[in-house]
Amino acid sequence: QAQLVESGGGLVQAGGSLRLSCAASGLTFSSYSMGWFRQAPGKEREFVSAINRNGVGTLYADSVKGRFTISRDNAKSTVYLQMNSLKPEDTAVYYCAARVWPTVTRNGYEYDYWGQGTQVTVSS
Numbered sequence: 001q002a003q004l005v006e007s008g009g010g011l012v013q014a015g016g017s018l019r020l021s022c023a024a025s026g027l028t029f030s031s032y033s034m035g036w037f038r039q040a041p042g043k044e045r046e047f048v049s050a051i052n053r054n055g056v057g058t059l060y061a062d063s064v065k066g067r068f069t070i071s072r073d074n075a076k077s078t079v080y081l082q083m084n085s086l087k088p089e090d091t092a093v094y095y096c097a098a099r100v101w102p103t104v105t106r107n108g109y110e111y112d113y114w115g116q117g118t119q120v121t122v123s124s
Contacts, residue, residue, distance in 0.1 A: 002027040002113045004096050009118030012086055016122070020081040022096030022115055029077035030054075033099045036070060036081045037108055038092035038120075048094070049081060050104035059104040064090075086122045093117040 008020040022034070035050035049070040050059045058070055069082040079096055097111035105111075 002098065004098060004113055004115035006094060006096050006115045006118040009094060009120045011121045011123065014086060014088055014122055014124050016086050017082070017084045018086065018120060020083065020094055020096075020118060020120070022079045022081075024077045024079075024098060027098065027113070029098075030074040031100060032112075033102060033104055034070075034072060034079040035097045035099065035104070035108075035111060036079075036094060037097060038090075038094045039117075040089075040092040043092075045095070045108060047106040047108065050106070051079065052104050053102050057104055059106065061106075083120070086120075088122045088124045091120060091122050093119050 003025045006022045033052045036048040037045050038048050039045040047061050051070045055072045067085045072079040095117045096115045098113040099111045
């Protein structure tokens with residue numbers, strides 16, 4: 001059974017940094033493109049970033065471009081999201097997701113597996 005477990009969330013002041021990790025098990029990690037999404041209270045889930053199987057292709061939401069960096073380590077079956085220059089509007093539960101197709105996508109419905117999420121809170 002595929003499982004995705006996020007970690008690294010927490011409380012940080014505006015301007016600070018956090019690195020989220022998502023460890024995958026029960027699937028051939030290198031065969032999956034990966035994505036990060038987030039959901040703030042009272043809002044719909046939104047796309048944050050995605051990375052293809054070999055880590056060469058990436059995609060970012062405009063709201064995080066230049067501040068967040070997605071990466072992966074296929075040997076560790078882990079995808080990361082480095083978040084710098086955090087803003088209060090980045091506060092949300094962050095989810096990682098796995099997609100068996102090789103290309104990156106912003107569409108949540110195209111992902112096959114989801115993690116439970118990790119809370120990120122940015123104080124002003």
